[in-house]
Structure formats: structure tokens, C-alpha cells
Amino acid sequence: MAEPALSIRGLTKVYGNGFNALKGIDLDVPEGDFFAMLGPNGAGKSTTLGIVCSLVQKTAGKVKIYGIDIDRDFARAKYNLGVVPQEFNFSQFEKVEDIVHSQAGYYGMPMREARPRCNQLLKDLGLWDKRNGPARMLSGGMKRRLMIARALIHRPRLLILDEPTAGVDIELRRSMWEYMQRINREEGTTIILTTHYLEEAESLCRNIAIINRGEIVKNTSMRGLLTELDTETFLLDLAQPLDVLPSIEGFDIERVDGAQLALSVKKGQHINDAFTQLSAQGVNVVSMRNRANRLEELFVSMVEGDNAKAEEQRIAREIEHS
């Protein structure tokens, strides 16, 4: 069996102030995967990825990148790794192409090899016209793309994208994802993505880990996870406002405003049944959409459930000690 692109065992991080950011997590990311790592702010995602790319020192545990233990040969492991961090982390005063060339040099790539690769990446990512300007003159979206070009210059087999679309407009986000899907599909680059846009994770990723309070609360396939969704809520836009809430047998329904209803559909129910009953009562629906992204509903329920459990345990401990 092929080595996973990333293998993590018992990864623990306790910061100097005593904060336990990671509580012994285990995680495998298969080779060639498009993998989502989700979690609320402060859950431990960036700490995990920071350890993988040597920006954060681990307290305990093992990390292997394509089978290479980072404690034994981090330098060799790093050749397989490209990182696009959350924050801009390049010199704002340097020229765009110099930033990418320098990164190639740090990996020991001679200029005759780095230059054509850099040119190609800058063209692919729409930065070719800006290559001779200082990085500070780029727009936010262009800066993100510059970090992607920089991360890909040495042809990494594992690419880590830590919230790469934060603050990026929809059109640009879409083009970035098309590019990522292409390198995942055509070049076999394994991609790990953290994002707060859950519809991105749902549409792009095949596998997912949800991390909360320094622990993995779910690690499964995206398809498998979505089947766990018990209830979906749809917003129905009505042709005419209603004064009275219609009753639909078997379904939970509530009024959002006069011309919009929220309909909850449980697993096994057919939405057609609801429409039939609405039609019979003379209620015409002109359009319909999910109230929240399906993954978002699951994510919120899992994280809230986990937080509630943690709070119960905390109270129980306090009672025990009082």
C-alpha cells in the first residue's frame, strides 16, 4: 500500500502559556487526495499545518510526509511540501518574479531551471504582466496567487492551502479552484485545504477532517459525511405573501417573512410531498434554495455538539472538585 502523503500520529502541541492546542491527533491524507481540514478559529488547524511545515515546534508525536519522518530528515521531507499560508508572508518591496526565483533558489533549483518554471506559473496564475513590479502593488487576490506560484515552484507533491481564498472575490476564487483542481487531477498533487467557505470544501474535497478544541472530531469521506445529514432546510420564495402559515403534514415549516417559508426535510422524506400539499392549498413557490450549505449544517451541529459535551464535562469536573 502506498505511503500516505501525510501521516500524523499522536501530534501534541502545548504552547509556552500552557494552552493545549493539539491533544494527540492522528490523521492520514492519502496520496492524490483533495483533503479538507475544517474547524472553528483556534481549533488547531493552523497549528497542525504549522508543525507539518516547520513553522511551529511540536511537543510530541510523529509526522511523516510521503513516508519521511520529519524528525529524521525534515530537509528531504520539505522537498515534497508546498505551503500557501493564511497571511501574506513575502517581502512587499521585492519584485514579483524575484520572490518566486528566490524560493526556487532556496530549494537549490538553478536559475536555468527556475526561470521557465516561474514564467509558466506566472502566466498560469495571471501574474505575467505584473512580474516586474513590486509585490506591494498587487491586489489582495494577486498576492494570494503569488503565494501559490511561489509554493508550486519546486513541484511539490503535497500542497497545503491555509485559507487561500480569504478576502478573494468570487470570480477569482473560482479561477483559483479550477487551477487547483487541474493540478490535483493532472499532476497528481495532493492538496490539503483549510477554509471557512464550506461550500468550497464540499465541492472540491474528497475527504475531510473536522478538528475542534485540538481534537479530530470527524475524519471521513465527504460523501460519507454528507449522508449523515439528518435534516436539510430549504427556503421557499412564494409568488404571493401569506397571512397564515400553511400546514404541511409530516414536515416542519416556519415563516421567515410574509413571502418566504423555511421547510425542513428529514432524511427519507420526499420534497415532492411538501410541494403537492402546498399546491393543494394554493401556495405557489417561485424559487427554492438551501438555507445553509449542507456541510455547514453538519459542521455547525458537530462543533456545537462537541462544545456542549466539553462544557458538560467541565461542569461535572467542577462539581466533583467542589
Next chain:
Amino acid sequence: MNPMQILVSLWTLVVKEVRRFTRIWPQTLLPPSITMTMYFIIFGNLIGSRIGEMDGFSYMAYIVPGLIMMSVITNSYSNVASSFFSNKFQRSVEEMMVSPMPNWVILSGFVFGGMARGLGVGLIVTVVSLFFTDLSLRHPLITLGVVIMTATLFSIGGFINALVANKFDDISIVPIFVLTPLTYLGGVFYSIDLLPDFWQGVSMVNPILYMVNAFRYGILGVSDIPVAGALVAIGIFIVAAFFLALWMLERGKGIRS
């Protein structure tokens, strides 16, 4: 990394550092030349002509080695301190940390960059000094050796300063409150023979005195201190400072959480 890849990465870092200080030459190369021209005019020409000779040389000729060394020290130090701290501040240091480049290459790259600026400014000041006095090197190898070693030592010092610095103020404290007084008291403008015995003794614990005098010996052939001992001491300081900086870098001091 194989040796060729290490060379490429080191070269990349050195070129990047040199490009940085040459890009901002009005801030890095021009001010020391102007400041030193002022020193030559005021201390060398105007005041120096009234002082007369020192150790058998005109006052202007006597202070030139010290002023060149002063430029080398301050520029080597501040180049690395400000460049590495800017990398920390802008987080571009992460570009190097995520790469397979060994820590000793990162350290060496910044040190070579600092040496390039220190020696470059030293050369500019030397050229400026030729407008005011004649210079002939008595001991060229010692001159070259001392100036290179001094630039190396203070470049490493600047790197250590940048590692422990948390804000921009932290990289100006040492140059202002430590380096400048030690340089002024390090025999740049006078021979320590002019001092009372007590202050001569105090001066002997100032490491910059040894560098300035060893350099002056290389140019003029006169020194207040034994030159061989000075060279050995600078060498020991370089090795100790390099390994201290490397140890701090390995530990992630100031750059890894």
C-alpha cells in the same frame, strides 16, 4: 541537499541581500559616505591641522583607518539586524523556514550580505578618504584580514540581535547605546597612550579597540596593542558568535512558536 543545491541556495540568499541594500542605496550607501566626509573635513582638516601629529602621522592619516573601521562595524551590524528583522516582521522568514535550506546556510547568507555592505561602505569611505590624504598599505594581508573578520563578527552580531528583537526599537538599541560609544572610545580619534593609566586599562577591555588598532597597523604600521593577539581574539569571537547564532536558529528563537 547536495553540495550544488547548497551553493545555489546560499548564492540566492546572498544575491537577495545584496540586491536589498543596493536597491535602497540612498539609505544604505550614501549616508555613511556623507557622514565620513564630514568627519574628514571637520576632524581631519579643520581640527586636525591644529592637533598636529599623532604616533608620527598627520591627524588626518591617523583617523582614516578608525573611520573606515567604524563604517564597516556599523554597516555590517545594522544591515543584518534590519534585514533579518524585516524578514521576521513581514514573515518572509517563513519562505526560508519551509525550505530545505540548512540553518547554517541561512545564517551564512545573511552574514555574507552584511559583510558585502560593510566592506562596500568601507571601500566607499576609503575612496572618499583619498581626497583628503594619501594612503599606503604597510601590511595589506593584515588590513584585509582584519576588515573581513570584523565585518563577519558584526554581521553575526546583527543576526543575533534580530533574532531576539521583538520590535524595530530593539534593533537600534545596540548600535546606539553599545556600538557607537565603544567605537568612539575604541581609539578611532586618539591613541590610548594619551589617556591616564586607569583609562588605558579600561580601554583594554573594549574589543573594538583591538579591531581599530589591528586595522591601523595594517595601514600605517602603528598600533596600541599586540596585533597577533587581536587577530586571535577576533577569530575566537567569530566562532563563538557563529555557533551561538546557529544554536538560537536551530532552537527557533524568535521565529518559531
